[in-house]
Amino acid sequence: MVKGSRVWALLGLLAWGTGSIAVMGIESAQAQDVRGLGYEALGTLTSKAGETETQFLDSIRAPIRAFIDRTGFEACAEIGQAPDGKSWGLILGSSHSHIGCAVVVGRVPSGMKPTGVTIHGHPALKRFSPNPNDKILLGAMGMDDYDILPLTRAAIDHFSPDDFAGGPGYLATPAGLLYQNGHPGSETVVKVSTAAL
Secondary structure (H helix, E strand, C coil): CCCCCEEEECCCEEEECCEEEECCCCCCEEHHHHCCCCCEEEEEEECCCCCCHHHHHHHHHHHHHHHHHHHCCCEEEEEEECCCCCCEEEEEEECCCCCCCEEECCCCCCCCEEEEEEEEECCCCCEECCCHHHHHHHHHCCCCCHHHCCEEECCCCCCCHHHHHCCCEEEECCCCEEEECCCCCCCEECCCCCCCC
8 A cells, every 4th residue: 555655646548438538637646645545566676787778678568568468457667776877676566457557756676766767558458347446546536427437448559648747657568668758749669779788
């Protein structure tokens, strides 16, 4: 459970009926705003000797996608960097929500410093009924009529408007990594070098 820490929620775009609405208002929220939201640490992942940041992130993209594809829930983490700048790590977690994932700011592997950059992935769900954690996030966003909505996820392979608002980060897609710098329109495909350092 995330208590008393600032969180970012990386929320996807939801479609309602034939129109679309962007779920807004959760980025940089305080945990008390989403009280009761569950969180599970899925594991600590660190780079191999000589791996660049993008090589490391690309190497863990498949396990991130496997969790998302198996559960239908987002997974996320803030990226940490060793003080010498030569290794990377993260503590992957999930809020067990179809529409968002709370990244605990500063939660990185021991001995690393937070970079302020995140990684997450969107589930490929088309339609779903909101679970209790979805309802907490939807309620925190002022969407109290969620029980009457069949919700639809979109954009498995693109950042949502809320992702841009949440700051810089990577998106683990089935086809590869994307990066955005926190500004709409900055989405780029990450080219990962296979050359060893």
